[in-house]
Amino acid sequence: MIYLDNAATTFPKPERVYTALETANRELSFNAGRGSYKAARAASAIIDDTKNRLLSLFHATGYADIVFTPSVTHALNQVLNGLDLTGNSVIYVSPYEHNAVARTVYQLSVNSGASVKMLPLTKDLQIDLEKAKYQFSINSPSVVILNALSNVTGYILPVAEIFLMAREYGAITVLDAAQAAGLIDLDMPALNADVLCFAGHKTLMGPFGIGGFLIKHGITLKKVLTGGTGSSSLTLDMPEEAPGRYEASSTNVVAIAGLNASLKGLDINEHRKTLCELTEYLLEALNGIPSVNLMGTFDTDKTLGIVSFVVEGYQSDEVGIILDDEYDIAVRTGYHCAPYIHDYLGDKPYHGTIRIGIGQFNTKEDIDALISAIKSL
Numbered sequence: 001m002i003y004l005d006n007a008a009t010t011f012p013k014p015e016r017v018y019t020a021l022e023t024a025n026r027e028l029s030f031n032a033g034r035g036s037y038k039a040a041r042a043a044s045a046i047i048d049d050t051k052n053r054l055l056s057l058f059h060a061t062g063y064a065d066i067v068f069t070p071s072v073t074h075a076l077n078q079v080l081n082g083l084d085l086t087g088n089s090v091i092y093v094s095p096y097e098h099n100a101v102a103r104t105v106y107q108l109s110v111n112s113g114a115s116v117k118m119l120p121l122t123k124d125l126q127i128d129l130e131k132a133k134y135q136f137s138i139n140s141p142s143v144v145i146l147n148a149l150s151n152v153t154g155y156i157l158p159v160a161e162i163f164l165m166a167r168e169y170g171a172i173t174v175l176d177a178a179q180a181a182g183l184i185d186l187d188m189p190a191l192n193a194d195v196l197c198f199a200g201h202k203t204l205m206g207p208f209g210i211g212g213f214l215i216k217h218g219i220t221l222k223k224v225l226t227g228g229t230g231s232s233s234l235t236l237d238m239p240e241e242a243p244g245r246y247e248a249s250s251t252n253v254v255a256i257a258g259l260n261a262s263l264k265g266l267d268i269n270e271h272r273k274t275l276c277e278l279t280e281y282l283l284e285a286l287n288g289i290p291s292v293n294l295m296g297t298f299d300t301d302k303t304l305g306i307v308s309f310v311v312e313g314y315q316s317d318e319v320g321i322i323l324d325d326e327y328d329i330a331v332r333t334g335y336h337c338a339p340y341i342h343d344y345l346g347d348k349p350y351h352g353t354i355r356i357g358i359g360q361f362n363t364k365e366d367i368d369a370l371i372s373a374i375k376s377l
Helices: 015-027 038-057 072-081 099-112 128-140 159-167 252-264 270-286 316-327 364-376
Strands: 064-069 089-093 114-118 143-147 172-176 197-200 211-216 291-294 306-311 332-333 354-359
Touching: 015 252, 015 291, 038 064, 038 211, 038 252, 064 072, 072 099, 072 172, 072 197, 072 211, 089 099, 099 114, 099 143, 128 159, 128 306, 128 364, 143 159, 159 172, 270 291, 270 306, 291 332, 316 332, 316 364
Parallel strands: 089 114, 089 143, 143 172, 172 197
Antiparallel strands: 064 211, 197 211, 291 306, 306 354, 332 354
8 A cells, every 4th residue: 555645644655663562561551640559650750751752743842741532633622721711801813723623612712701813824725924914913913823834735834923913912823733743843832732632643753542632831721621640549539740740540561652752763854855846846746737726835945845736627535546456556645634725725625635745655656656647537
């Protein structure tokens, strides 16, 4: 199989991840923080080491606390539902947001009465910074939520510029780094991010079952999840300080061990270089097929790892089935859990796009095979 659905989850993982998962299942499957015996202490040590590696990765050591969750969707829900919102609050999102943000923000607006506003796009589907600045001046932001990299088009959003503008109004800034963590160097303080949410199983090259968020020192969220923490068990209140304030339930030590192994060999510069080369190669090849319509922003400095397109005369899911059945090529088709951006792409007559998610282990030969298959249509 030629796997080109890496935007959903990266596959395969580095061999060191599989080895770590096997070892952890056999030797580390204990409740960290719940026992003083050596095995439990070893589980706690791998959790602490992984947290320290992530803090370093995001340049956030001494700047933020880190909280583990079962996924980035859980992290975003916990963060957004932990905000102190009222009917006077104004939430800004981009048209590129995933449903982990879009549906959560919608429900927040229903529950709190907060208003949700969309950041404007230019004709070539980039964030219009001048209009956004004006928008902020008319309706001051309370919260600004952005993903770093679109899971539909691969567009790299201008997070630093928008968060800097948001900072002038004292807004809380939340970065969804699901697609970007491990691929783009995300400097949390330099980006003016108050919260950064990440997924372990995407470009961090770890397994399913582990995600989380980093929260800047001095930012406090409401207690959304409650339960056992392994500490102060006779007290009914959750701990007041992070990360214990936000970490209820047993931690997925096995998944964390897999993520830890991935982080030990992670080379962001090499990862990005590989995906840059293949993205440019794919865009050029698709652009040469008359029946293919590319979807999104095609400045190669602002597009990375993900490419969406449609083929005239076909529904997108039809193309996906043909690629799978006849060529053993796995791609993603449809609307990609991102409801807003498809209003701008004009892909609804095709029932969404054909999305190519390039991964660290893909090659030019994989791209050539895809292009040959598309040309055969």
